[in-house]
Amino acid sequence: MTILLRGRYALLGLALLGLVACGSAAKDSEVGVFAGVPTTVPVASTGGSSTGDAAAGKAIFDGTTAIAGSPPCLSCHVVEAGKPQTVGPNLAGIADRAATRVASQDASQYLHSSIVDPNSFVVDGFAQGLMFAGYGDALTPQQVDDVVAYLLSLK
Template sequence: MSLIRRGMGIACALVLSAAAASAEELVSYDIVDGTIPKSLTGVAGDPDAGRAAMIDRKLGNCIACHTAEALADQPFHGDVGPPLDGVADRWDQAALRLIIVNAKNVYDGTIMPAFYRNEGFVRVGSEFKGKSILTAQQVEDVVAYLMTLKD
C-alpha cells in the first residue's frame, strides 16, 4: 500500500472516528440544483468557530486532506483534496453547504466524509453510531469560514 493511500485511510479514519457530534436528530434539508440553499439552523455561521472546527483534529480535521494559506500556522496539511484557497470564489454558500454535509452528493467516489450524516456507514464504532461528525451549527460555521477564503 502506498504512503499516499495509507495516509488517506488514516486521515479518513481520524475524521470518522475521533469525535462525532453528540447524538441528535438531524435537521432535514432539501437539495436543490446541487446545493442546500437554506441554512440548516437559520442562524448565521460564525467564521471563527468554523476555523476552529476545521483545524480540530478530533472534529472537522479538514487540514488532514486540504491545504490553505489562511491555515498555514497549522502543521501537517494534506494534499489529497483540493486547496481551499479561493474556495469562496469557486462556490457559493449553498454549494459549500452540500459539500460539507455530504460531498458524495457532488463528487462521486470522493473519500471526503459526510460530515452531517448519521447512518449508512460501514464498520462504525458503537460510540459513534447514530451521530454525525459535525452538528448543524458547526456545518454553518465551517461554511461561514470557507466563505472568507477568497483569492
C-alpha cells in the same frame, strides 16, 4: 502485484496519512490568512436564518475544536494559495469558486452540501468516496454553518 492492488494500497496509505494528521492542530500561519475577516457571515445553508461564526468554523476546520470520530478538514485540505494540495483540493479562494460549481446552488449551499454529502458533487481529478462522509452526523447544523462561514472567508 497487480496495478489494482497497488492502487488500493496507495489509497489505504493516503487514508492512514489523513488519520495520522487528525490529532494535530496547525497554527494560523500554516492554515492560511484569516486576519481582517468578519467573524460572522450570513449562511443560507439550512434554509433558516442562522449565521455561521467564521472563527468557530476555523477552529473546527483546523482541529482546534475536535469533533469526536471525525478528522479535521485540515488533515486533507490546505487553504493557502500556492501550496500543493494534499488528499483533497486546495481550498484557497473557495469562496469565489464555490458559486460556480453547481448551477442550482449558491456558494453557501454548495459548501454546505459538500460537507454533509461530499459525494453529491466531486471536483474533477478527485475520487468519489475519498472525503470523510460522516460530517453530516458528527457536526451540528450550527457547526456546519460555522465551517461554511469560515470557507466563505477564504477569498
